[in-house]
């Protein structure tokens with residue numbers, strides 16, 4: 072069984088999200104909410120774990136109180152799975168919340184309250200590669216087809232949450248809001264340094280040993296083996312665990328095992344067109 076897309080202001084999303092849009096759009100943020108925003112497959116889950124650990128001083132019991140999708144709920148899916156919007160509304164502050172919405176669709180209450188936003192971006196070719204595998208598991212998304220077809224769809228933004236190019240540029244270009252822009256590749260290169268940067272942005276003054284503990288517990292191997300961090304328990308009507316693994320490889324450059332030289336060339340040419348004029352540069356070859 073596979074899902075279908077509907078449009079919200081021109082952006083394709085799973086039909087369930089479009090159905091729930093009035094409720095999502097009216098989400099009531101609070102001033103101390105922390106919004107983790109990403110294009111899908113860019114390191115969202117990774118940042119959810121880092122932020123929950125930072126907010127809870129890396130307390131092992133508190134940080135294992137539930138799976139990540141419960142600890143850091145996903146606004147768009149609050150009508151589809153637990154925790155519901157009512158439950159999230161009843162939670163004490165401060166809350167961390169996840170979204171994949173492009174900047175123009177973020178519920179306005181986040182901006183009215185000047186909420187802190189952590190945006191994670193990952194180079195386009197690793198993002199497609201990860202998304203292609205993920206879309207085999209994502210029951211609420213259409214079937215991904217062949218990798219060749221998927222690249223074409225990605226380049227025109229005909230995948231869930233729309234154009235990667237518009238998404239990453241949209242948050243990058245917004246300089247008047249408190250947005251910390253983090254790259255997946257930098258998390259891979261210097262996890263402790265990036266954890267320190269995120270803690271500073273959240274105004275959490277943590278001791279060095281706590282920061283080190285967070286970097287350790289948010290490594291790929293640790294998260295993969297932590298049932299509270301590996302998304303293995305995601306409801307099967309959203310993500311079918313028999314069709315893939317959420318914690319797949321967690322590397323930079325896996326695209327090289329997927330793209331043919333022709334696909335790579337065509338993608339690169341299109342990339343330069345779509346990103347021309349932007350000051351956004353990724354730490355690795357895009």
Ligand code: A3P
Nearest residue numbers: 112113114115116117201290291318319320321
């Ligand atoms: P791969 O499919 O390339 O392995 P998101 O959470 O935004 O959906 O992103 C999922 C991607 O991030 C997957 O990439 C997943 O393996 C990777 N990921 C999750 N936790 C990670 C970690 N601690 N370190 C590195 N990569 C991680």
